[in-house]
Amino acid sequence: MRRDFLKGIAVCLVAGATLATAGNAWAEDASAFYKGKVINWIVPYNPGGGYDEYSRAIAPYMEKYTGARVDIENMPGAGGMKGANEIFDAPADGLTVGIMNGSAMVTNQLSGIEGARYKIGEFSYLGRMVADLRVLVVGTSSPYKTFDDVVASKQPVLLGATGLGGSTYVDAVITGPAFGIDQKVVHGFNNSSDVRQAMLRGDIQGMWGSLGSAIQGVEDGEHVIVLQSPKKRSAQLPDVPSVFEKAAALPNAEAVMPVLDAWDALNAVGRPVAGPPGIPEDRLAFLRDAFQKAMTDPEFVKLMADTERDLDYASGADMEQIAKAATDLAPDVHDKIVAAIRGDI
Incomplete structure (x- = not known):
């Protein structure tokens, strides 16, 4: 019995080592993929606003932790919806991400506003920069x-x-x-x-x-x-x-x-950073890790404090749950929110 028990432990250790090796290989593959690449970062508003400033502030730190160059592209229009659509429709290769006005994008989807092609629960979330007061x-x-x-x-x-x-x-x-x-x-x-x-x-x-x-x-x-x-x-x-x-x-x-x-x-959805649905699992994990490191980098945190910009980090996994809570509403509450947005109240 003891021999069988030890054999079982050995099998588990081998399996765990195999999974760890596979995980490291995924990380190495993703790291190698991003090295020298260009990440297109979409800002759904004009230059100079808060979304633009947050994006330009974190871009060097995303470059630091991904090994890629981050290019900021301002894409204003339809209250942020044009940029959100662009992110959602982008190729799922992990090279297009962007910051979004999360609460507005949720309400656009709930109310079926014309032109909202995205599904808020299907984005590949890297995490949240801030939830605005x-x-x-x-x-x-x-x-x-x-x-x-x-x-x-x-x-x-x-x-x-x-x-x-x-x-x-x-x-x-x-x-x-x-x-x-x-x-x-x-x-x-x-x-x-x-x-x-x-x-x-x-x-x-x-x-x-x-x-x-x-x-x-x-x-x-x-x-x-x-x-x-x-x-x-x-x-x-x-x-x-x-x-x-x-x-x-x-x-x-x-x-x-x-x-x-x-x-x-x-409001809890805040200003998330996300990519289109379907980003390969290893690349999304790599981007989430880079985003977490960028958000907690002491130099970046100090920069945000010096410029009086709040930070309220939430992980990509947490953002999936937050987005679900914001869209999974009781029917009567959903109807009242939609009525308010459409001007029926």
């Missing part, structure tokens, strides 16, 4: 000083947004109806910077966006943050009410909360 800002020259002022407005509140289905649009059309705000969402701006310029001119009175993008405008005295997205107030904004604490006081809170919970799940 979303904020509602109003111009300092507007008549609104607090969120209560916005809710109580007797005139339509003019909010700016990028393309139909973009996150600045989705935030507005989901939260506004939840609070019964009389609002008009003016969409079609090229990027968030253009929306902020319109707010400075007085063409619009406010906008939703990421905290990272809003900070400079606050420091410059151009606008003020009146509402934030987390379920609990962020330590960065201790004096700004959260969507959820305001919603808890609504007379129809029980009906509103499931929709806001779904919106919160959309």
